[in-house]
Amino acid sequence: MKRAGPEDPVRHQSSIMEMLDISPSGAGLYPQMVQRMLSAAEVIAMPNDIQMILARPKNEIIVHFPVLMDDGEHRMYTGYRIQHNDALGPFKGGMRFAPLMSQSDLGGLAMLMMLKCALLRLPFGGAAGGVVCDPRVLSRDELMGVVRRYASSIAHHIGPDYDIPGPDVGADSQVMAWFADTAAQITPDRNRQGMRAIVTGKPIEIGGANGRDIATGTGFIHMLRDILPDFNKKLHGLRFSVCGFGKMGSQVARILTAEGAVMVGVLDNQGGILSDAGIEPEAVAERMRSNGNLSGLAGTKAVNEEMFFREPVDLLLLAAGEQIMSHQRAEWVGASIVAEIAHAPWTADSDDILFQRGIEVLPSVLCNAGAVVGSFLEWTQNRTFISWTTAQFDKEIEQAMVLATRRMKLARMRFECDWRTAAYAAALEHLGRVYELRGVFP
Structure with missing residues (x-):
């Protein structure tokens, strides 16, 4: 992974974190996010003062x-x-x-x-x-x-x-x-x-938007369609497994299978199931509702956590929450591509292991971004009193997701780095340009 050298006009992340009194080993997600953000900032040679501003909450x-x-x-x-x-x-x-x-x-x-x-x-x-x-x-x-x-x-x-x-x-x-x-x-x-615009994700009857409830899944599909050719893969026939079958995991699984992909594995907190013939998302959802877990679903075999992760699928969806990809799980992964549907399922150790093993990791900053595009459209609808049709809503999400995917691809080519660093770098370049134009008050 490309990093800034001593000749670059930036300090390494360790000195920035020391100046901000942020411990790299601190608890929770924040210090790890700061480290990842500063790593990408080094790649683009972002000035020190902007790095420090972006590292701290307002x-x-x-x-x-x-x-x-x-x-x-x-x-x-x-x-x-x-x-x-x-x-x-x-x-x-x-x-x-x-x-x-x-x-x-x-x-x-x-x-x-x-x-x-x-x-x-x-x-x-x-x-x-x-x-x-x-x-x-x-x-x-x-x-x-x-x-x-x-x-x-x-x-x-x-x-x-x-x-x-x-x-x-x-x-x-x-x-x-x-x-x-x-x-x-x-x-x-x-x-x-005017207060109907104070939150997004509302029911349609009080200002919600058609399609906002499935925006995460539709956004992910648009991103996946654009990036799969880079891996010489197609959506139809793609074999995938899902770690975490909650709201986001089940939504993405349904949309993927509707597009011709085949779900072959599911893991929840009580165990997993596999089936070479494929598993219907609706059958899993019904089993979860009636039984509370996955065990005994017809046509599947029960597996432990290790067997689930080792399954050689095309795509592994991580949808079970933050920081669930441990060092051990990263060593087990048999998928060629990992997609982060949950907000931040990675850990520093797992990121390094998957990168070293040559497994492509599509970051959550883009994978689940359809939701915030949908929120922007709902907010705009509330401010203008103009309603979006479902088709218009989906088209706007598609355009935003494809453009963001291509920004990430371009950054990966320019900086010769992993997908997460590329996505963060593309975002930070935009933020850096905004600060360059606005200046820092006073």
Whole structure:
């Protein structure tokens, strides 16, 4: 992988991190994202001051609030909103409701969103947030209370022109509807109608967009169609497996099989299944609903984690969450291409191992970017009061994803580096040019 040398007008990432007091071995996703971003910054010889600006979040908001539970008692919850950078436009990023969440992980996701929007040339910055809770053990009323109190707690830190949250883990369209309604109710009447643009991922009836719910999958397919010829592969007949069959994994699996690809393996947290003849995504979804796991699905054989990863498929989809690709799993991988559907499933060790083994890794900064393109279209629709048809929506996503894919390809050719570094470099060049033109105040 190409790196900046001593003659380049930049410091190596270790000295930048030391200046910012960021430990490379620190917990969570943030320090690893900083290292990866600075590595790409070295490749393009980005000036030191811009590297330091981009490495640190602009705002870190922490809120604590009570929620009335069904038993009549109040319980305290903690919420976050990390606003990383807004050089390109309003902050944009997901909000999640999950039991395992840290400020560091959200900081890494906010930085990743900044790079994603820059790669796509969207007029958004990067942000991430959420509430530490477990929606699975909350009643509908309790979850609504958590969402509404979180919305009211951060309302003065967000807005349609400042920070636009979107859905992430534990946040479906109903959650986004509650959030949007809360923001509207605490807004003066004269400005209330404009508040429908304060979040994306809403139900269509209250300002959502046709196709936004499957934008991750459609965006991935458009990217894959454009890049598969580089690997001498075609979409029809492509054999793939899925690690994590949740919302994103199942969505992408359905769209891939509809395009003629063949799903031969699925892994969840209780084990995996394989079938040379192919596995229907709907059959897996039904088995998960009725049984809670994959075991016993007709026409498949149960396998352990190692056997699943060693299966020699064309494409392995990582859709099970952040940092799940361990050193050991990277050693097992039998796929020729790995695609990151989850936000940041890699670790520093796994990245190096897969690169050394010659396995192509398509980074999450592009693979799941269809969602933020869809959010941009929904936000634009809300601001202009013009509705997109499903066909128009898909066409816009296709154009944005293909152009971003080609920017990544060009950067890979120019810098002779891996796909992740290429994608980050293409994003950072755009951000660097913006800072060059704007300057740094004062």
